[in-house]
Amino acid sequence: MKFIATRIVQMVLVVLAVTLLAFGAMNFLGDPLFNILGPIANEDAGPEFAEVRAEARAEYHLDDPFIVRYGRWLGDMATGDFGRSFKNQTQVSTEISNRLPITLILMVYAQVLSVLISIPWALWTASRAYRLPDKVSTVVSFGMLGVPVFALVVLLFWLGAVRWEIFPTRYDDETIGARLYSMFLPALSLAIPLIATYQRLLRTDLISTLQEDFIAVARAKGLPQWRILFRHALRPSLFSMLTVFGIQTGALIGGSLVVESYFGIPGIGAAVIEAIIRDDFPVVLAVVVIITVIFVVVNFIVDLLYSFLDPRVRLDG
Amino acid sequence: MALLEVNELAVTFNTPKGPVYAVSDVSFAVDKGQALGIVGESGSGKSVTVKSLMGLLPRTAKIDGSAQYEDVDVFNMSKDRRKHFYGVDIAMVFQNPMTSLNPVKRIGEQLMEGMRFHRGLSRDAAKSRAIELLDLVRIPDPTKRLSQYPHELSGGMRQRVVIAMALANDPALLIADEPTTALDVTVQRDILDLLDSLRRELDMALILITHDLGVVRDRTDSIAVMYGGRVMETATTEEVFADTEHPYTQALQRAIPDMSMPRGTRLDPIPGSPPDLAITPVSCPFAPRCTFATDECRTSIPPLSAVPGSETHRYACFHPQGLVAAASTVGGEA
Numbered sequence: 001m002k003f004i005a006t007r008i009v010q011m012v013l014v015v016l017a018v019t020l021l022a023f024g025a026m027n028f029l030g031d032p033l034f035n036i037l038g039p040i041a042n043e044d045a046g047p048e049f050a051e052v053r054a055e056a057r058a059e060y061h062l063d064d065p066f067i068v069r070y071g072r073w074l075g076d077m078a079t080g081d082f083g084r085s086f087k088n089q090t091q092v093s094t095e096i097s098n099r100l101p102i103t104l105i106l107m108v109y110a111q112v113l114s115v116l117i118s119i120p121w122a123l124w125t126a127s128r129a130y131r132l133p134d135k136v137s138t139v140v141s142f143g144m145l146g147v148p149v150f151a152l153v154v155l156l157f158w159l160g161a162v163r164w165e166i167f168p169t170r171y172d173d174e175t176i177g178a179r180l181y182s183m184f185l186p187a188l189s190l191a192i193p194l195i196a197t198y199q200r201l202l203r204t205d206l207i208s209t210l211q212e213d214f215i216a217v218a219r220a221k222g223l224p225q226w227r228i229l230f231r232h233a234l235r236p237s238l239f240s241m242l243t244v245f246g247i248q249t250g251a252l253i254g255g256s257l258v259v260e261s262y263f264g265i266p267g268i269g270a271a272v273i274e275a276i277i278r279d280d281f282p283v284v285l286a287v288v289v290i291i292t293v294i295f296v297v298v299n300f301i302v303d304l305l306y307s308f309l310d311p312r313v314r315l316d317g
Numbered sequence: 318m319a320l321l322e323v324n325e326l327a328v329t330f331n332t333p334k335g336p337v338y339a340v341s342d343v344s345f346a347v348d349k350g351q352a353l354g355i356v357g358e359s360g361s362g363k364s365v366t367v368k369s370l371m372g373l374l375p376r377t378a379k380i381d382g383s384a385q386y387e388d389v390d391v392f393n394m395s396k397d398r399r400k401h402f403y404g405v406d407i408a409m410v411f412q413n414p415m416t417s418l419n420p421v422k423r424i425g426e427q428l429m430e431g432m433r434f435h436r437g438l439s440r441d442a443a444k445s446r447a448i449e450l451l452d453l454v455r456i457p458d459p460t461k462r463l464s465q466y467p468h469e470l471s472g473g474m475r476q477r478v479v480i481a482m483a484l485a486n487d488p489a490l491l492i493a494d495e496p497t498t499a500l501d502v503t504v505q506r507d508i509l510d511l512l513d514s515l516r517r518e519l520d521m522a523l524i525l526i527t528h529d530l531g532v533v534r535d536r537t538d539s540i541a542v543m544y545g546g547r548v549m550e551t552a553t554t555e556e557v558f559a560d561t562e563h564p565y566t567q568a569l570q571r572a573i574p575d576m577s578m579p580r581g582t583r584l585d586p587i588p589g590s591p592p593d594l595a596i597t598p599v600s601c602p603f604a605p606r607c608t609f610a611t612d613e614c615r616t617s618i619p620p621l622s623a624v625p626g627s628e629t630h631r632y633a634c635f636h637p638q639g640l641v642a643a644a645s646t647v648g649g650e651a
Contacts, residue, residue, distance in 0.1 A: 213417050214417055218419070220403055220483075222401065222402060222404030222405060223431070223434060231422075232419050232422070236419070310420065312466070
């Protein structure tokens with residue numbers, strides 16, 4: 001319990017630090033008023049805009065000290081109010097709540113695909129370590145790691161949607177089935193480097209676990225190979241993979257920016273790209289905060305899972 | 318008839334540096350309900366011998382010779398026979414109980430999986446059998462142990478769990494590979510006595526591997542002394558201690574500490590170190606360390622010869638030191 005409490009305090013501090021940095025960046029890198037109003041924010045634009053400028057200053061509380069504005073922004077966020085978009089004056093929270101679930105589905109989809117493919121693959125190669133299938137797998141997985149996401153999306157889109165016409169070219173959210181079906185290629189392009197990463201890590205850990213005495217004991221018990229792999233070798237070998245799973249969640253958000261824009265998926269990634277291009281800081285800030293929270297929470301869950309994987313890991317350290 | 322008969326077993330490992338002759342020309346037999354001790358120092362091939370029988374050697378190992386278990390040709394089993402052979406007919410206890418149990422699985426689960434897989438027992442039936450087994454190996458409070466993890470038990474307790482696991486399907490033969498080497502001295506004796514009494518209680522054959530000739534003296538029916546991957550001397554336990562033929566067996570005997578020796582008496586270690594098994598064997602492996610070695614020992618491998626008048630006592634030496642030598646000296650003078 002003490003561990004959990006400490007971790008929660010740490011998580012809050014991390015989130016606060018990120019919000020401070022992000023909010024500071026919005027206020028000190030360039031002029032927020034210019035971002036809201038565009039060229040008329042400039043004093044030289046003429047006295048006829050003075051009233052508009054004063055209005056905007058008042059609405060966004062730009063005359064308050066930084067720390068007061070930061071506090072207000074945090075407070076609003078805690079109540080679910082991310083402020084209004086600079087550009088179309090809509091509530092950022094509405095936009096986020098429409099788009100966030102789509103990105104979350106995409107991320108979970110990619111992770112599920114990665115885990116489901118990499119685990120059997122790693123088991124298969126580790127039990128044939130240094131033999132031909134393993135060597136071929138090594139080459140294949142390095143290939144998968146080497147292809148950048150932007151190339152992968154183009155390749156998969158061309159193969160899956162254009163050439164073979166197996167998958168739709170557009171995102172389709174009519175039904176859950178249609179949604180998952182049309183998200184397959186995007187999720188796969190996020191998953192491919194992950195599959196390779198997990199396969200490499202898990203294979204290495206499995207090879208060393210398979211040298212352990214308790215594996216020989218399980219063999220001497222006459223258990224079949226698949227049972228030894230799944231029931232005895234897998235769980236103690238999952239540590240590195242689990243750690244990287246948590247860290248990759250961050251990379252996955254970055255990847256979804258590219259993938260969502262390419263496949264036209266109306267997720268948070270696509271939103272943040274538009275927002276960055278238009279200097280729409282409230283949207284960018286909201287997305288940064290949400291991404292931070294997801295990342296921190298996933299890694300917290302990963303820490304809790306260590307003790308589930310190995311009962312010798314105590315959480316009260 | 319013998320329960321297990323091993324004939325001219327040879328195990329060669331193909332390594333990048335060339336073949337390693339880990340085991341050569343090893344033959345022995347274990348009768349039903351009897352105990353065989355395989356004795357030898359590190360690198361003598363004892364573990365490789367039993368691992369070959371258990372199918373635990375890596376793919377780089379080349380196995381020659383034969384092993385017959387009842388009507389089963391151990392090295393050429395059908396897939397169906399093999400499915401329920403290990404862990405049912407032959408079971409094994411390993412050297413280090415600290416690493417023999419899966420650290421992330423509960424004791425109960427590890428005890429039950431073998432019976433459930435081989436015998437198709439229900440969860441409840443397997444559970445009551447697991448409790449029965451823990452009781453059999455004299456673990457107090459067995460029901461509580463089922464839900465514990467290995468790290469919650471001491472080394473001695475863990476080895477008892479490993480033994481219980483091996484006994485799960487009533488094997489006719491139990492192989493114990495140095496079962497006490499990794500344990501505290503005070504616990505070693507308990508484990509050895511436990512194995513001995515279980516063998517009698519369950520009418521099970523036992524192969525006890527050890528580097529300590531003293532361990533097998535009171536606990537086995539016969540002994541095979543191994544060195545450099547070969548059998549040096551084999552006989553009933555009684556015969557070995559009554560009449561030791563091989564200089565190596567003698568040297569091992571001198572290395573047994575004896576409580577009746579006067580204080581300050583030094584044990585007699587065997588000088589030198591075990592042979593390099595990567596060299597094609599052309600000589601008696603013990604020759605470099607043997608005080609009786611002659612040119613004959615260094616240029617040819619002594620075959621196993623029978624001690625006259627015994628059907629069980631054999632030795633591989635050109636210069637036997639026991640009754641055989643005494644008899645030939647008498648014969649020579651006559």
